[in-house]
Amino acid sequence: MTDLALAKATASPARRFSPALPGIGLLLVVAYGILPLVANEYLFDAILTPFLALALAGLGLNILTGYAGQVSLGSSAFMAVGAYAAYNLALRLPGVPFMIDILLAGVVAAAVGLLFGLPSLRLRGFYLAVSTLAAQFFVQWVFNKVGWFSNNSPSGIVSVPTLSVVGITLDSSAGRYLFALTVVTAVTLAVWRLVESPTGRALVALRDHETAARVIGIPVLRVKLLAFAVSSFIIGVAGVLWAFAYLRTVEPAGFNLDRSFQILFIVIIGGLASLRGAFLGAALIVVFPLLLARLGEALLGGLFDSGVLEMSQRIVLGLLIVTFLITEPAGLTALLDRAWNRIAGRFRRTGLPITG
């Protein structure tokens, strides 16, 4: 982690491809104004909404792992906590508006995260990763074991109530997408504020050198726990989106270790300690396998059965990720920065105006 940070600091590009306000504005115009007009149900339900939920989970984990340097393998447990908390709040407190449910679900996830963050006060690195695994297994076990959480549903799989905010029912795919988009935008802006604040810098200081951080007066224990709480809160909210906006059903098996790894990969592939990283990583993890699957099917579908195709896609995907991480260990964000700098540099040399 420290080496990576060092490499990042020294190789900091001259012109960072940084999220400036107009850029975000334009993205939002596309996401809110144009996509709902042009996208179809497939794009919403199979790509955009899961992308948003996973990007948010990646953002949450990035605070913990990317910024604060604490490795966690329990992300999907916190998603599960958020999802089940929101389900039970909606079920048992029917009068409470759903926006409040989401916040409360996040708070519940944060509390659980705090609890499992306690070992981080004594453990580091791989040891901490292993202790967060405990969260992963424990949470899944509890939701399996205690029927109350799934309202004693005989099959243990529950259908969530229809999404409805301030009296508007959002059960169309576009409605659920817009809901997820709004939540993700709000949380992302809040996180942006956080990482730019002194607290955010304290997180980075903690990651780069714990002892040094302590020496310059950063309350290390408190900052660590804060990182766990904030991260779990965000991942919990992502879990709510996953359950309510995307799948519309909750089952413990859906939040297994594979999902935790998926979120970790999103952060690593996208770029540690970068807001865009989570989104780029999620885009790659969600969209790329689908593209590969469709392409494989279109080209070779007649020759092999779907099992063979699926296996070969995994090999291709794995190879691509390895190749890609060798070329750019700092993730997609760094790749994008570099590409942008090269383009900008070429423009500069040819003397063409580069600002518009």
Added chain:
Amino acid sequence: MPRPNSRTLSVKAALLGALLGTAALLPGAAQADEQYFPLQSYRVGPYAAGGTGFFGGFIDYLTLVNNRDGGVNGVKLTWDECETQYEVERGVECYKRQKNRPGVAAWNPLSVGIAYAMIDDVGRDRVPLITVNHGRTDSTDGRVFKYVFPLLLNPYSESSGIVNYIGAREGGLETLKGKKIVVLYHGSPYGKETIPIYQLLAEKYGFSVEQVEVPHPGNEQQSQWLSIRRTKPDYVVLRGWGVMNPVALKTAQKVGFPADRIIGNVWSNSEEDVIPAGDAAKGYTAITTQASGAEYPVLQEITKTVYGAGKGNLDDKKRIGSVYHNLGIVNGILNVEAVRIAQEKFGKRTLTGDEVRWGFEHLRLDPKRVEALGAKGLFHSINVSVANHEGEGRVTFQQWDGAKWKVVSDWIAPDWALLRPIIERSSLAYAAEHGIQVRDPAAEEASN
């Protein structure tokens, strides 16, 4: 500085373009007079043995109908597969993609998780969702779940069928009084689903029941079987899944519990469950809705014309007539007959999903019709109606002789009347929660 944005935009546009490009590469729209079966299959992952058998059988039957009859009344049957690996989000992605092809007849995911995620969507898209032998128990109530069909058997009927079989074997249900039954269940939502039903049946027939959990995946059962040995039950019901089944049979042998006193449920009844247990499985008996074996006329035809022409779907011909393969074939028969019945009402053309739903709601195949379809002995009969989407499937029991399954019982009827009130309580609660208008079966039948 708008450039960064335009850069992101173009990345997005490129992705979108690539996506649309690949979408255009997909097989073209169905022509007139085709009925399309989207298959969310799983040939990869932990459940591949079930997936390849079931979807293989389904495809084999559709191939047979196309080759032998030129489709259903001239309407060709088409299908394509989308790999789910039994994962819910992959199943959803498949649904959203495959539904765009016209002429969808019905969905058959063979996964409870995926089926749950589709319940809202099939209602909105008005296409039937078939969960043969499994699924959400309360979707048996078609008054609430208009588009969901847990055909032949739901988990509650399965439990009742097993108890009825044990009763018959002991010489009548009244002899169950004072008997001791242990239910050994998989530690998952699926495994726990029937706990209240076995309680209810125990109260009704006066036997004592003890339900013992085996934590997933179930490759260590020493303590459970030692406690079973202490309890000395008359029967053990095995409600297992995957590796838990052979391990249960082996451990039973180790502690000296006879295999012929172990009764397996529908997910513990396949060749894949007993072959790894070797000798320990000899005498083990399990429930099924469809007998195994390749001696039935429809299987003979599939072996001869489909596999003979090299068009069979199974890689290993030895699996023809295995439990999952036959379930796929029976599922194919039920789907095709629903289409045929709906065609009689709506015309011999490509039907809409809602018309096929009508076909399923009138799917009545008596033993005579089943015989005409070449499936006598393979499965008994089905009698679906607006109110009853399960269709009163009968069950039979097969004993493993070390090499193959042998039918050892008649076709047994579960106690539907006992279970119906519990199902209705749950379905009506669902209707209230989701604001669903409960249908009036009598009025619908009259208007048809």
